[in-house]
Amino acid sequence: MRYLYLLAAALAVVSAQIASPACPTPxxxxxxxxxxxxxxxxxxxxVSLGMKRGYHHRFVEIHIEPASNSEAHDSFFFYWHRAYLxxxxxMLRSLGPQFACITLPYWDYASLGANFISGGCTDMLSCGPLLKDFGGSLPPTAKGPYTLTVNGQVFQADNCVVSPLTRNFCQNSTAFNTKKCFNCMPRxxxxxxxxxxxxxxxxxxxxxxxxxxxxxDGVTSGVQWGTHNMVHAVLDSTMGTFASPSDPVFYxxxxxxxxLHAIYYNCIVAGSPPKNPYDDDRTWTTTRNFAGKTIVPSDLITMKVGEAGTVPASIWTAxxxxxxxxxxGIPQTYLPYADSTxxxxxxxxxxxxGTMLEDMNKQCSAFKPAGAVLLTTDGGPPTAAATKESMWLRDATILASNYYTEDxxxxxxxxxxxxxxxxxxxxxxxxxxxxxxxxxxVSKKPPCKRIVDDLAGGNTVIGVPGWERAMLKTYPCNGASALFL
Structure with a gap:
């Protein structure tokens, strides 16, 4: 096993030396x-230029290909997508000198949750700026619902959005070559x-x-089957299928x-790096590929490219x-992706x-969500929604600590x-x-659904008397059952 690990590490070093980015900054x-x-x-x-040049839709082909998405949505969920992103x-950096230092943005979810629970907004579109900036979902001439196909994946869409970000979208290579692209984003x-x-x-x-x-395994299950899946599910349409990389929101x-995996690695692994990552459950796990073979460190990541209905080819040799x-130039095996740095x-x-993740990354297991939600991107005072959520988290934590001792x-x-x-x-x-x-x-329920069902079935309890009254001091409740009130 040590030989396999060393071989994988050697491949990573060689691949990292093949090319270097044009951007002089990290x-x-x-x-x-x-x-x-x-x-x-x-x-x-x-992103729009990447679509126009015919690159964007080919990444969708990889994500849809069965052997590829089998590995992408299993135990190596983080590592597969890290290579893909x-x-x-x-690709974005290759489009011209002005793009040479571009990096992918991430989505600060916490503000969505704080705004929604406080009553300051009602839905994914209105609770934060990203979806609006990415073109929104409500064209004035919407005529849906539609049944559409992207590279063989059939789904429903209420609208097809035309915006600066989405107007060059193409659904597959044939449409691109024949100039019959959607030129809009199904949403x-x-x-x-x-x-x-x-x-x-x-x-x-x-x-x-x-x-x-x-x-x-723990962090993969928590993030993939919880936060990750639920965002895909509520946005639905293209985002609710393996054609989801069609939508720039995916990235x-x-x-x-x-x-989130980078935070996990910093908090759980970086302080005591494994001597052999292959033998450490913090960085490796046992899983099989699409063909049923156990994946070992020297195995190439399965990423096959090609339009649906054609014979796909490994992106490493295509x-x-x-x-x-x-x-x-990027590593072709999984283990190097354990640490993005x-x-x-x-x-x-x-x-x-300026995000909730800042304190989580610094404090790790000592992280206190009550303080983190008060952070703002501009250094100014926290929003009313963030202040309200912080108050509730603080009060609920204090109340629960009267009955439980373990964090x-x-x-x-x-x-x-x-x-x-x-x-x-x-x-x-x-x-x-x-x-x-x-x-x-998907075979697992979302985390909150599991919790609510376990409570309803008597399989667990909230062992904190009076928590409902404490919560209602901060957040009102319309239409709650008598049991809650």
Whole structure:
């Protein structure tokens, strides 16, 4: 096994030496909320140009290909997507000198959750700027619903959005070559998409560090089956299928899940790096590929490119494919992707300044969501929504600590309170739709749905008397059941 690990490490070193980016400064990804208007305009221009040149839709081909998405949505969820995002970022940087230092933005979910639970907004579209900046979902001449196909993936869409970001979108290589592209982005009406509890600051923390085992399987399960899946599910349409990389929102969403793994690595692994990452459950796990073979460190990451209905080729050897160059130089095996800061010329970090993730990354298991939600991107006073959420998290934590002593137990109790409040007072907590379960091969319920069902079935309890009254001091509740009140 040590030989396999050393071989994989050697391959990573060689690949990192093949090419170096044109940008002279380190790659540092930032929250979209930190972008000035000029930065936003530059990013939107780059993605639109990547579509126009025929690169963007070929990344969609990889994500849809069965053997590829099988590995992408299993135990190596983080590592597979880390390689994928890095290649997409390389593509954007290749488009011209003005784009040479572009990095993918990540989506600061916590502000969505704080705004929604406070009553300051009602849906995914209105609770934060990113979806609006990415073109929104409500064209004035919408004529949907439509049944559409992107590279063989069939789905429903309320609208097809034309915006500076989406007007060059093409659904497959044949359409691109024959100039029959959609030239718009299929989307559902996001003004009807509820903000799920999974994007709340407390839920994000629970999925990464607070309520999952401190190993790769634990954080993968917490993030993939919780925050990650639920955002895909509520946005739905293209985002509810494996054609989701069609929508540029995908890359901001997955940059966030990647950032959550970077926090996990910093908090759980970096302080005592494994001598052999292959033998450490913090960085490696046992899983099989699409063909049923156990993946070992020397195995290439499965990424196959090609339009649906054709014979796909490994992106690592598909020299004639237009996006082949963007994968050259990055590691071709999984283990090097355990640490985004150790990828040679392609290393990158995250700037968490002004986001809820900043304190999580610094404080790790000592993280207190009550303080983190008060952070602002401009250094100014926190919003009323953030202040209100901070007050509730503080009060709930103090109350729970009267009955529980372990930090993990206290966090879990407060998490259950949040889930019940969503279920009773904010429209309900729901399972994924049958269609989404089929599309994403989902077998687990969302975390809050599991909690609510366990409470209803008597399999667990919120052992904090009076928590309902404490919550209602901060957040009102219309239509709650008598049991809640």
């Amino acid at each position: 790659r540092i990804r930032r929250a979209w909320s930190q972008y000035c208007q000029a930065d936003k305009d530059l990013y939107i221009k780059a 890095l290649a997409y970022e390389n 559902n009406d996001w003004s009807k998409a509820p903000v799920p509890p999974d994007v709340n600051a407390l839920s994000v923390y629970s999925n990464v560090l607070g309520d999952v085992p401190p190993n790769l 901001a969403h997955h940059a966030t899940t990647d950032a 020299t004639s494919n237009p996006i082949y160059p963007f994968f050259q 150790k990828l040679g010329a392609y290393s990158y970090k995250y700037n968490f300044t 993990a137990d206290i966090t879990h109790q407060v998490q259950m309170m949040l889930c019940v409040y969503y279920n009773e007072c904010l429209g309900g907590v729901f399972d994924y739709s049958d269609e989404f379960k089929t599309n994403f091969h």
